[in-house]
Amino acid sequence: MAREIVVEHLARVEGHGGIEVTIEGEEVKDVKMRISEGPRFFEAIIKGVKYDKVPDVMRRICGICTASHSLASIRTIEKAFKVEVTPRTAMLRDLLIHGEVIESHSLHLFLLALPDYLGYPDALSMMDKHAKEVKAAFQLKKTGNMVHNALSGREVHGMNDRVGGFSTMPKEEDLLSIKKAMEDSKAAAEDAVSLFASLDIPDCTHSENILMALDPGDRFGYLGDHVLISDGKRKRVEEYRELTNEEVVKHSHAKHSSYRGSSFMVGALSRVTLCKERLYGTANELFREHAEKLNPRNSLNNNLAQAIELVHCIDRCLEDIDALFNNGIEKEELAKIEPRKSSAIGAVEAPRGILYHDYSFDENGCITQANVITPTAMNSANMEKDFGVAVGRLVSERKENLESTLELIARAYDPCISCSAHLINVKFV
């Protein structure tokens, strides 16, 4: 019997993409995660651009994780030219990326993921019955945006974080209002953990997940130069090609990644699992409390992991602000840069997982080669694995259920393709 299932719109994800599953009898024959978002060829267009403005172009890869792209780009350039930044710059960057995670996770958890579980098309129509959640979402999102504004100069594509440091220091009064907003939103973040822990999460994707996350050092965080892998290995980010093995697949504008022949997962669930010993404070307590709901074999648990990270990020922003006040926020000059012919690879943990930038420069500091690997590109193959596992288990279900399950899985990864996805296409041959 041949059946064909088509879901035209998978909205509430960032970008144009889709899913195609082919089933023969009871067997899943083929699974495709299609990313049809128009490619923008950043790696090609950036060639010839001088290092000073490279981050200004590269951060425009993504509107949501713009600071992550900025920092990945800046860190790569600084590595290439052997630039050391001051402890104050390092502290501000730590604050910036934690603020970005708050903004991004609250957007995803409440506005993109939650409507599925509560049965609404979007968060705005939840206002009547779930005003508390919608307001919490906006409160948290706004708090994250305040960090973007004060440190990078704008909510989206901020420009104040430069190669060598920050052009202008954040104002004292801005840091104080961020501090107040963080204190006021902590309860909302903790509520998010209880809320996502209370949801009935399907376990149809239950299967082996290889996990990867940057090694944040002693304390949980989003910056690092080594990659932790769930098989126990630890690699330098410079070995990223071995860890990702990108290949072009015909059905997608995103290249697919694999590690030793298998797909792997990056993102919040990978981070909290691989770095659970480095969580501290309330986030650590909440992780212990809900540990059994954070089984990394169920990718859908990524939502709860994000909620735990929200709590971590709020505490960390508060810590960073205190440390900044203790150590002073007077202006510092940008580090001096001497371009040279060189190459470097830098990474950050973007909200959705590891993000690599890889550049080569000529002697004038102009780009001669660039490669960027985004977390969604890395996760695509693992999503396909999960779609296959889920459809294999649910093959006798009605097509509507299959479709909505596939959407639920896709959304749990918080894919950042950039707007909306089409063509979920389940074919029965």
Added chain:
Amino acid sequence: MAKPKIGIYGLTGCGGDQLMILNLENELLDLLRNVEIVAFQEASSVQQDEEVDIAFVEGSVSTELDLERLKDVRKRSRMLIAIGDCAIGGCVQAMRNQEMTMKEKMEEVYGKGEEYFKVLEPYGLSKYVNVDLELQGCPIETTEIRQVFLSLLHGDTPEIKDYPVCVECKLNEYQCLLVDKGMPCLGPIIAAGCNARCPGLGIDCVGCRGPIMNETNAAEELHTLLEKGYDERYIENRLRFFGANFEGILKLSKMLREKTGGARGK
């Protein structure tokens, strides 16, 4: 009175302009009481293909699919507003237009081989359809979205800024980065509306709001930058980040090439 129907759509871009609409946060909830949203790609699974009073379209036309969707939205909307640089001048993804072919870009990123996708050289919407209003910015400013929403609700035409960033910079009494510090600021040729964000932070403007159409300014800018000793290729790249699809910038690009005999410098 029936509430105006609004659709928010995205083509190829970074999603940042739709995000700026969401960044209105609590105000958005108030605005929504006065309108009916029938599509909001980044935020809702409601996607009704119905007629709308106002369509906001983000993103550049970079694929055949984008073009199809744009034409469909145009057909269904009374007023079509392009939001953000991608939808106006193609933004950074257009910076190598007429300089590199799509095939070259494809091979650079995906490797040599067959053509995998139907891609188009990126352009804004007005190359293909009639656009009623363009909201500049990469991303658009929340203050401007608010204004536009309000004036449309009142039936007014929103005001568009046709003067350069320098004006806002002077009003704020910032030190001029170009004249006083010799930094390659594009303020003189870029449309105002950001309240001179970058000069306010001590950073030279890269032109993220796109150029104003005034050739005199552009030629003068070029002259100043060359005088300050900036390399032609550096200036050309600079102008192209957000301006490669604009007549005035293309002219400058050509002038530069004639001057340097097309040499690809540093």
